[in-house]
Amino acid sequence: MQKDIVYDLVVHNGTVLTINAGFDILDRGLVCIADGTLKRVEKGTDNDPLPSARRVIDARDGIIMPGLVNTHTHAAMSLFRGLADDLPLTSWLNDYIFKAEARWLNPESVYNGTLLSCAEMLLSGTTTFCDGYFFEDAVAEAVQEAGMRAILAQGIIDFPAPGVPDPKKNVAEAARFIEGWSGKSPLITPGLFCHSPYTCSQETLKEARKVADRAGSLFQIHVAETQKELQEIEQRHGVSPIQYLDRIGVLNEKTLLVHAIWVNESDIACMARRRVGVSVATESEMKLASGVAPIPEFLRNGITVGLGTDSSASNNNLDMFQEMDTSAKLHKVKRLDPTVTDARQVLTLATRTGAEAIGLGEQIGSLEVGKKADLIIIDTHKPHLTPLYDHVSHMVYAASGSDVSDVIIDGRLVVQDKALLTLNLETIAKSVTDLARKIAA
Amino acid sequence: MQKDIVYDLVVHNGTVLTINAGFDILDRGLVCIADGTLKRVEKGTDNDPLPSARRVIDARDGIIMPGLVNTHTHAAMSLFRGLADDLPLTSWLNDYIFKAEARWLNPESVYNGTLLSCAEMLLSGTTTFCDGYFFEDAVAEAVQEAGMRAILAQGIIDFPAPGVPDPKKNVAEAARFIEGWSGKSPLITPGLFCHSPYTCSQETLKEARKVADRAGSLFQIHVAETQKELQEIEQRHGVSPIQYLDRIGVLNEKTLLVHAIWVNESDIACMARRRVGVSVATESEMKLASGVAPIPEFLRNGITVGLGTDSSASNNNLDMFQEMDTSAKLHKVKRLDPTVTDARQVLTLATRTGAEAIGLGEQIGSLEVGKKADLIIIDTHKPHLTPLYDHVSHMVYAASGSDVSDVIIDGRLVVQDKALLTLNLETIAKSVTDLARKIAA
Numbered sequence: 019m020q021k022d023i024v025y026d027l028v029v030h031n032g033t034v035l036t037i038n039a040g041f042d043i044l045d046r047g048l049v050c051i052a053d054g055t056l057k058r059v060e061k062g063t064d065n066d067p068l069p070s071a072r073r074v075i076d077a078r079d080g081i082i083m084p085g086l087v088n089t090h091t092h093a094a095m096s097l098f099r100g101l102a103d104d105l106p107l108t109s110w111l112n113d114y115i116f117k118a119e120a121r122w123l124n125p126e127s128v129y130n131g132t133l134l135s136c137a138e139m140l141l142s143g144t145t146t147f148c149d150g151y152f153f154e155d156a157v158a159e160a161v162q163e164a165g166m167r168a169i170l171a172q173g174i175i176d177f178p179a180p181g182v183p184d185p186k187k188n189v190a191e192a193a194r195f196i197e198g199w200s201g202k203s204p205l206i207t208p209g210l211f212c213h214s215p216y217t218c219s220q221e222t223l224k225e226a227r228k229v230a231d232r233a234g235s236l237f238q239i240h241v242a243e244t245q246k247e248l249q250e251i252e253q254r255h256g257v258s259p260i261q262y263l264d265r266i267g268v269l270n271e272k273t274l275l276v277h278a279i280w281v282n283e284s285d286i287a288c289m290a291r292r293r294v295g296v297s298v299a300t301e302s303e304m305k306l307a308s309g310v311a312p313i314p315e316f317l318r319n320g321i322t323v324g325l326g327t328d329s330s331a332s333n334n335n336l337d338m339f340q341e342m343d344t345s346a347k348l349h350k351v352k353r354l355d356p357t358v359t360d361a362r363q364v365l366t367l368a369t370r371t372g373a374e375a376i377g378l379g380e381q382i383g384s385l386e387v388g389k390k391a392d393l394i395i396i397d398t399h400k401p402h403l404t405p406l407y408d409h410v411s412h413m414v415y416a417a418s419g420s421d422v423s424d425v426i427i428d429g430r431l432v433v434q435d436k437a438l439l440t441l442n443l444e445t446i447a448k449s450v451t452d453l454a455r456k457i458a459a
Numbered sequence: 460m461q462k463d464i465v466y467d468l469v470v471h472n473g474t475v476l477t478i479n480a481g482f483d484i485l486d487r488g489l490v491c492i493a494d495g496t497l498k499r500v501e502k503g504t505d506n507d508p509l510p511s512a513r514r515v516i517d518a519r520d521g522i523i524m525p526g527l528v529n530t531h532t533h534a535a536m537s538l539f540r541g542l543a544d545d546l547p548l549t550s551w552l553n554d555y556i557f558k559a560e561a562r563w564l565n566p567e568s569v570y571n572g573t574l575l576s577c578a579e580m581l582l583s584g585t586t587t588f589c590d591g592y593f594f595e596d597a598v599a600e601a602v603q604e605a606g607m608r609a610i611l612a613q614g615i616i617d618f619p620a621p622g623v624p625d626p627k628k629n630v631a632e633a634a635r636f637i638e639g640w641s642g643k644s645p646l647i648t649p650g651l652f653c654h655s656p657y658t659c660s661q662e663t664l665k666e667a668r669k670v671a672d673r674a675g676s677l678f679q680i681h682v683a684e685t686q687k688e689l690q691e692i693e694q695r696h697g698v699s700p701i702q703y704l705d706r707i708g709v710l711n712e713k714t715l716l717v718h719a720i721w722v723n724e725s726d727i728a729c730m731a732r733r734r735v736g737v738s739v740a741t742e743s744e745m746k747l748a749s750g751v752a753p754i755p756e757f758l759r760n761g762i763t764v765g766l767g768t769d770s771s772a773s774n775n776n777l778d779m780f781q782e783m784d785t786s787a788k789l790h791k792v793k794r795l796d797p798t799v800t801d802a803r804q805v806l807t808l809a810t811r812t813g814a815e816a817i818g819l820g821e822q823i824g825s826l827e828v829g830k831k832a833d834l835i836i837i838d839t840h841k842p843h844l845t846p847l848y849d850h851v852s853h854m855v856y857a858a859s860g861s862d863v864s865d866v867i868i869d870g871r872l873v874v875q876d877k878a879l880l881t882l883n884l885e886t887i888a889k890s891v892t893d894l895a896r897k898i899a900a
Contacts, residue, residue, distance in 0.1 A: 100846075100852040103849070110797070134845060245795065301784075307797040333857075334856035340859070351789075356548060357546065446845075447845050
């Protein structure tokens with residue numbers, strides 16, 4: 019019966035890493051897509067003819083897997099990639115990043131910076147990302163043009179911010195963004211992002227939580243990022259940052275805690291109890307010397323964890339393959355235990371549980387019938403991916419973003435044979451480079 | 460006068476990172492090569508015509524810099540890439556690696572595995588590597604074919620080893636290798652590699668040192684790699700591994716200590732006094748959970764440090780760009796100080812001081828007139844390298860091996876526009892894949 023169905027797209031001749039709960043790996047796999055949805059995900063046989071389809075993609079003996087989910091970034095900050103490095107955090111932020119943002123951010127620059135990041139993410143196999151920034155409408159326009167899936171959040175901070183000169187209006191502005199983008203695009207889910215417990219008042223946090231709850235949106239916040247923040251919050255509120263957020267009632271299952279580095283056992287228990295999601299941005303947290311988030315403890319306590327790159331101003335790229343590699347290795351050396359954060363676990367963080375952490379677990383994160391067709395193909399015909407004993411090991415420890423050959427989002431081919439189909443790279447590079455010249459001057 | 464000279468090769472239209480002592484960066488740089496040697500390295504002007512040359516390479520506004528120096532690997536172990544991961548060190552070694560080596564290593568497999576690693580290293584911008592393994596003659600044959608520069612060392616261990624069934628002959632075998640390859644090839648410098656202070660007896664170490672000194676060769680040894688080794692050596696000899704090696708007289712300026720993780724202040728002082736070089740293999744040391752070598756202390760004490768990938772069985776690739784990135788970030792997060800191991804310092808480790816650490820500092824490691832013409836071109840027309848405020852930052856924090864477009868070794872173009880000119884990738888992949896099938900079975 020299935021043979022009569024005409025699929026929009028069939029991907030074949032690769033090993034399928036489903037990243038489903040059983041972690042099934044399908045030799046000579048077959049993925050059939052219609053209406054943006056996965057209709058068949060199965061092991062092929064040499065004898066079966068291919069199902070009829072409008073388009074067939076030959077994975078050429080490569081790897082077919084879910085698109086990577088970047089659970090934390092500020093896409094437009096690619097504008098500031100490499101502007102300042104190796105500095106104390108306060109100097110980096112106050113002397114460079116905040117100044118550049120105040121002077122140079124506007125809808126156009128945010129739009130162009132986001133296009134640049136979308137191009138980078140698509141070419142390196144990320145199909146979904148979770149963003150928080152200012153002028154988020156411009157971010158959404160760029161993401162639509164790129165054809166990516168995203169959770170986009172307007173930033174909330176109790177200072178005059180780009181596009182929101184009056185902090186009293188910051189939550190209202192976020193509410194307006196959510197309303198404007200709700201149901202507008204199938205790939206964009208709006209939300210809000212409170213900057214941190216030390217830059218948002220209790221009132222702001224509570225009000226933002228209400229707005230998010232009313233809309234059923236994700237509430238994101240940077241929290242427990244630095245030792246300084248921990249001390250500050252303890253001094254001000256008598257409890258840890260996590261306990262403080264819990265006490266004022268903003269933690270629930272539609273919450274993404276970003277960083278969560280300086281947490282103790284009670285904090286972790288609280289996070290598990292409130293069923294929050296966590297985003298760990300290993301490479302950026304290393305570069306800024308923030309600390310090491312206890313991923314193994316989070317997982318042992320049943321907390322849903324995703325990986326993120328943070329922005330390219332502090333990473334300095336958006337390659338989720340490198341993020342997996344470094345994340346896996348960092349926890350091993352920190353504990354002097356090579357068995358923690360193994361390859362399967364880390365690949366799961368970058369796909370299925372990452373999707374769950376940002377509230378998209380029902381739709382994406384694994385290749386299973388009924389889920390959205392967000393998938394990537396990895397070209398394994400490379401010296402650094404030869405020989406091939408273990409596909410999962412290669413994805414975490416040997417591959418990099420440049421090994422991605424094809425990217426499909428919502429059933430649509432957006433990268434083909436390493437060429438980006440949705441955006442014009444030259445135009446984007448020119449506009450960003452022109453702006454960067456002014457910023458540098 | 461210089462205009463009359465005909466160069467073999469001229470590279471122009473890129474920013475030259477010289478990595479000389481003054482860290483000069485030359486806009487619109489010009490590099491002129493004759494007889495395998497750098498004849499001119501200078502800033503160009505738009506008005507000057509190009510010097511006459513047999514071949515001209517346009518760097519297309521990219522980055523021109525010294526080829527990367529991988530100071531520690533076992534190239535042939537690419538045969539075992541991804542064979543076993545995430546295991547306790549003893550199980551990984553005893554149940555997988557040693558068994559596979561004993562069964563599958565022979566001159567042919569070592570030759571093919573080395574070719575594979577040379578292909579990977581060349582395509583990712585490494586022009587020189589420092590190797591230690593067994594059947595090192597086969598390694599040397601492969602390196603010659605690849606057209607790479609290398610320090611190659613026959614391994615010495617007091618157990619029956621691949622190709623050296625009788626441990627009593629291990630030093631003699633290494634001496635034979637040195638003699639055989641001395642002066643044979645301009646790109647290959649032979650040396651020897653004692654496996655470790657716990658697998659080589661005092662007599663073996665002293666004898667090997669004598670052989671190395673007589674030949675003026677580099678004496679390499681893995682040392683202070685794990686906490687277990689530290690305890691074992693302290694128990695057996697009453698001092699630390701470094702102090703033990705010093706006491707038996709094997710440390711001098713022609714020594715490369717690999718790893719040197721579990722070292723104390725006296726060890727570091729001793730290393731500085733003996734003027735040894737150190738190779739740190741950050742990513743592999745993280746993956747095997749060995750520990751973190753104190754690079755900032757080494758540098759503060761004037762010790763010459765290089766970076767290495769270790770083998771792709773424990774990394775699992777040979778990408779020195781990723782190695783730089785991770786090395787820079789690891790020390791920041793370990794000390795909670797974002798200013799340590801900055802981009803310039805780390806790029807220097809991967810080039811100039813890496814070359815010094817393996818005894819090639821006079822010949823390579825920077826782009827300076829009189830040095831050998833080992834250089835690479837990086838294509839910066841990529842989303843993840845846009846915009847470009849700081850070339851050095853991009854090389855350490857944003858680039859990866861796949862951004863390398865051209866590679867020149869000893870004045871010879873070996874990679875052109877990402878295509879490997881010296882080796883046949885398909886043939887190599889086929890032979891390694893065929894062997895891997897047997898190993899996996």
